[in-house]
Amino acid sequence: MKHLLTxxxxxxxxxxxxxxxxxxxxxxESLRARYQxxxxxxxxxxxxxxxxxxxxxxxxxxxxxxxxxLLEEGMTDKEIKExxxxxxxxxxxxxxxxxxxxxxxWAAPILFVICGLWVIYYLYFxxxxxxxxxxxxxxxxxxxxxxxxxxxxxxxxxxxxxxxxRNNQ
Amino acid sequence: MNxxxxxxxxxxxxxxxxxxxxxxxxxxxxxxSALVGESFPAFVLPSLDDEQQMLSPDDFAGQVVLVNVxxxxxxxxxxxxxxxxxxxxxxxxxxxxxxKDKRAEAKAWLYQRGNPYIMNIFDQQGTLxxxxxxxxxxxxxxxxxxxxxxxxxVGVVDDxxxxxxxxxxxxxxxxxxx
Numbered sequence: 001m002k003h004l005l006t007x008x009x010x011x012x013x014x015x016x017x018x019x020x021x022x023x024x025x026x027x028x029e030s031l032r033a034r035y036q037x038x039x040x041x042x043x044x045x046x047x048x049x050x051x052x053x054x055x056x057x058x059x060x061x062x063x064x065x066x067x068x069x070l071l072e073e074g075m076t077d078k079e080i081k082e083x084x085x086x087x088x089x090x091x092x093x094x095x096x097x098x099x100x101x102x103x104x105x106w107a108a109p110i111l112f113v114i115c116g117l118w119v120i121y122y123l124y125f126x127x128x129x130x131x132x133x134x135x136x137x138x139x140x141x142x143x144x145x146x147x148x149x150x151x152x153x154x155x156x157x158x159x160x161x162x163x164x165x166r167n168n169q
Numbered sequence: 170m171n172x173x174x175x176x177x178x179x180x181x182x183x184x185x186x187x188x189x190x191x192x193x194x195x196x197x198x199x200x201x202s203a204l205v206g207e208s209f210p211a212f213v214l215p216s217l218d219d220e221q222q223m224l225s226p227d228d229f230a231g232q233v234v235l236v237n238v239x240x241x242x243x244x245x246x247x248x249x250x251x252x253x254x255x256x257x258x259x260x261x262x263x264x265x266x267x268x269k270d271k272r273a274e275a276k277a278w279l280y281q282r283g284n285p286y287i288m289n290i291f292d293q294q295g296t297l298x299x300x301x302x303x304x305x306x307x308x309x310x311x312x313x314x315x316x317x318x319x320x321x322x323v324g325v326v327d328d329x330x331x332x333x334x335x336x337x338x339x340x341x342x343x344x345x346x347x
Contacts (some may be wrong), residue, residue: 045200046304046305048197058269063299076240085300087203087300087302090203090204091201149218
């Protein structure tokens, strides 16, 4: 079990360890943390689901170099993201901005939680009212009283007998 | 309420299926274009033919051009090249952007396959490519006479793309010049 856990952990973190093994030199070491953060949040435009940090494609190498250069030029993280967004569209941002196209994406978790709470409340509320006898729970159904055969007029009776007789022949 | 409620999962399933079905038609490789409607980015880069000669957007200002990003290492460019030759024969002005390539190999390529370009920008470092948001060759941009990018195609321009997507827009822009 312990070995399995170690293996799972190793697999989980292997991608991070492999990421950008290249040596990057900074004039100021404080830029390094921001660099790492940025290349993990920026998406490789050529790859479907890899960050700049994960990908070793030529375009990612170029963009990493560009991010490094822009950091050295003193641009803020936000400016760097804007810079790349202007060229590669929002696709490049792994954390999309909240706007007309993405509000539903951002709101979805909250909406799901609200729906879940509503379902829980609804089920619980129905149980409680059913137990207290105000209302029957929807799953407890009482069989309807047996209905007596409706009266038939003599003419109908006669027709019924005829039909039955014909059917038996 | 009870009977209707029974159908809620079915309706949700149908809705989800529909969304996923529509998603099948989308090409996940295609990025939304950030530069359509924007001015062609400024640049000063050497010409492929002559390293002394510097090119800038002024060199094709005032005309409707296709800007084609290509490279000798790009396999799909081989497939696209005859189409570009054909378009050049029809009088379409095509500016080449030789992207992260080797000068000698690029020149040999044009010598062997024909040169459909009115000029070739030699972007060895990929700086203009980065400003254009190029993420793979070939890419083709349609630039109007005001230097505004009107269309972008990532991938090969073939007969179908030209006739279905580009030709009408190109002719419309050409008409606006006259």
